[in-house]
Amino acid sequence: MTKERGNWLDTSHPETRAIRSGVKRTPEGEHSEPIFTTSSFVFESAEDAAAKFIGQDGANVYSRYTNPTVRMLEQRLAALEQGEAAVATASGMAAILSVCMAFLQTGDRVVCSRDVFGSTIGLFQNYMSKFGVEVCFVPLTDMDAWEREVKPGTKLVFCESPSNPLCEVADLAKLAAVTHRVGAKLVVDNCFCTPALQIPLTLGADIVIHSATKYLDGQGRVLGGAAVGSAEDMAAITAFVRTCGPAMSPFNAWVVLKGLETLFLRMEAHSSNAQKLAEWLLLRPQVVRVHYSGLPDHQGHSLACSQQRHFGGVLSFELEGGREAAWRFINGTELMSLTANLGDVKTTVVHPATTTHGRLSEQQRNEAGITEGLIRIAVGLEHIDDLRKDCDRGFAAL
Numbered sequence: 001m002t003k004e005r006g007n008w009l010d011t012s013h014p015e016t017r018a019i020r021s022g023v024k025r026t027p028e029g030e031h032s033e034p035i036f037t038t039s040s041f042v043f044e045s046a047e048d049a050a051a052k053f054i055g056q057d058g059a060n061v062y063s064r065y066t067n068p069t070v071r072m073l074e075q076r077l078a079a080l081e082q083g084e085a086a087v088a089t090a091s092g093m094a095a096i097l098s099v100c101m102a103f104l105q106t107g108d109r110v111v112c113s114r115d116v117f118g119s120t121i122g123l124f125q126n127y128m129s130k131f132g133v134e135v136c137f138v139p140l141t142d143m144d145a146w147e148r149e150v151k152p153g154t155k156l157v158f159c160e161s162p163s164n165p166l167c168e169v170a171d172l173a174k175l176a177a178v179t180h181r182v183g184a185k186l187v188v189d190n191c192f193c194t195p196a197l198q199i200p201l202t203l204g205a206d207i208v209i210h211s212a213t214k215y216l217d218g219q220g221r222v223l224g225g226a227a228v229g230s231a232e233d234m235a236a237i238t239a240f241v242r243t244c245g246p247a248m249s250p251f252n253a254w255v256v257l258k259g260l261e262t263l264f265l266r267m268e269a270h271s272s273n274a275q276k277l278a279e280w281l282l283l284r285p286q287v288v289r290v291h292y293s294g295l296p297d298h299q300g301h302s303l304a305c306s307q308q309r310h311f312g313g314v315l316s317f318e319l320e321g322g323r324e325a326a327w328r329f330i331n332g333t334e335l336m337s338l339t340a341n342l343g344d345v346k347t348t349v350v351h352p353a354t355t356t357h358g359r360l361s362e363q364q365r366n367e368a369g370i371t372e373g374l375i376r377i378a379v380g381l382e383h384i385d386d387l388r389k390d391c392d393r394g395f396a397a398l
Contacts, residue, residue, distance in 0.1 A: 014080055014195065015264045022075035022257075024068070035254040036068045065242045069250040073257050077216075077226055080195040080260070081208050085234035087227050087241055088253055092191065092211025093119050094246035095225035096158075099187055099207060100124075101244070102236040104155055106132035111149045113140040113159040115166055115368045116189065118357040120158070137367075140168045141299065143178075150178050160189040161200075162304070165316040165352045165376040166291045166369050167192075169300030172307060176204025185233070191215070191343070196267040197309045207233055212248075214343030215313075217259040218266050222252040266345070266381065270313030273387065274379040278315045280388055286325075286395055288318040288373065313379045314342055316352070322372040325398055326351050329375060332397025335382065335390035342378030347387060349377050 009020055026034060041060040043049035052059035060066050070088050078086040089095040100123070104110065112124055114137045124135045134153075138145040140163050150157055157179040161170035172188060179186040187207045188200040194215045200208050210216055212224030225248070227237050241247050248256075271294070278292035293304040294311030304311055319325040330338060336349040340356050350356060357370050365371075379387065 017079045018076070018196075018263050019261045021079040022072035024072065033069065033072055033254060033257050036063075036250050038067075038250075039063050063250060064245055064247050067250045067253070069257070070248050070253040073248070073253040073260075074226070076257065076260055077195075077210070078228055080263075081190070081228040082195075082199055082201050083208065083228040083234075084231040085229070087234050087237045088212070088248035088256075089225040089227070089241060090246045090248055090252075091223045092189075092209065092213060092225035093123065095209050095211075095227045096120060096123060096187075096189075098237050098240050098246060099156070099209065099227055100128055100133075101240045102233075103185060104128065104133050107134075107153070108155040109134040109136065109151075109153045110156045110158060111136045111138060111146070111154055112157075113138060113163065113170070114364075115140055115163040115168060115370075116158070116160045117164050118359055120160075120189070121364070122359060124158075139367075140170050143171065143174060146175060146178050150182055150184065152182050154179075154182050154184045156187055157184050158187045158189070160192070161198075161307075162192045162293055162300070162312060162314070164192065165314065165356070165374065167293045167298070167300070167312075167315060168291075169293050169303045169307070171303055172200055172203040172205060176206075179206075180204070192312045192314055193308055194263060194267055196264045197271070197312060198307055201229065203307060206230070211343075212252075212256045212259075213341065215267065215270075216263065216343075217256050218262065218343060218345060219259065220341055220344040220346065222255045224248050224252045224256050267313070268310060269381050270379060271310035273381065273384050274313045274315050275311060276384045277377070277379055277387055277391070278317075281315075281317050281391070284391075284395060286319055286398055288320055291316045291318075314376065315379065316374055316376040318371055319373040319375065319398070321398070323351070323353065326353075326373050326375050328397045329394035332394040333390045334393055335386060336377065342376075344378065345381045347377065347380035347382055347390075349375060352376050 074086040136149045185206040188205040189209045191211045207229040210226045275294045281290045292315040293300045336347045
């Protein structure tokens with residue numbers, strides 16, 4: 001016998017929901033969530049098969065459609081983001097693509113912030129535009145530009161906040177008002193903060209995007225993505241995912257489920273380490289500028305204080321000497337992993353201009369503030385003294 005859940009979970013704290021939401025035990029009574037590693041499901045009869053194929057929403061038919069492990073992740077993430085529903089996908093970019101395919105058609109307009117992940121720019125600019133979708137990029141913090149460009153015909157407004165890699169912060173409530181004035185949907189990539197630090201839906205966003213590959217997993221083990229929002233919007237996205245196939249695998253869903261159990265603890269630790277490292281970097285003579293919203297002189301600091309619980313684990317800084325200096329610093333480090341991923345317990349370091357944003361034109365990088373001397377560090381959970389020592393190795397190589 002297993003205990004029946006009352007309504008205590010609905011009124012519990014988010015730290016508890018991160019561990020308990022979405023759990024549905026099988027008759028075996030397992031404590032940890034099971035992995036349903038099956039491509040399809042067996043029906044009790046021909047009548048049962050027909051009923052489930054035709055109209056029973058959520059019935060287990062085929063794992064591209066529904067899978068119990070994936071469903072548990074979707075329900076847990078929806079609870080954390082305070083959305084009605086969620087859709088899990090094969091990657092974060094698959095989630096963005098699914099939103100586009102669900103809500104855009106030829107002649108529509110997308111307004112996107114300039115300083116987003118390079119692949120997001122590539123998706124909008126190289127692929128959505130190919131199908132007759134007009135795309136416009138604006139500075140994230142320039143409300144006048146948003147007011148000017150979000151005009152009738154706009155269907156999606158897209159931003160990251162905090163942004164990658166400059167940690168700029170959008171006023172999500174104001175941006176939502178501008179978006180809804182023309183009947184568009186505001187889509188917010190919440191990858192850097194996660195629901196442990198920020199809940200965009202409560203600030204007016206319509207859809208939240210995640211690369212579950214990052215902090216939701218937290219240990220760099222699997223790829224995954226998700227969209228969260230209203231039941232109506234998620235139904236439209238689900239229809240695309242079921243038909244076209246960018247669904248999350250059951251194993252990856254299980255890994256992310258286990259990652260969510262420690263999300264709040266990890267995000268507090270990431271934020272604490274990043275704050276200490278950012279303050280320390282400010283004192284290095286070789287550093288021209290540090291980009292981290294936890295610093296009082298960051299232009300988005302007060303806004304981040306009002307929208308976020310903490311400031312997150314990603315920072316960037318600029319060195320004198322451009323690319324040569326940046327590469328010397330990176331090559332001089334030994335502890336930090338040179339990889340483009342972020343959100344890992346292991347600290348990672350990367351040169352955005354030649355990696356994550358390397359496919360952008362020089363003009364696009366300049367407009368987004370991605371200089372040749374810019375270095376991004378996704379601060380992990382190692383001891384802060386060891387991270388400072390590793391940065392000292394990088395500075396010694398200059």
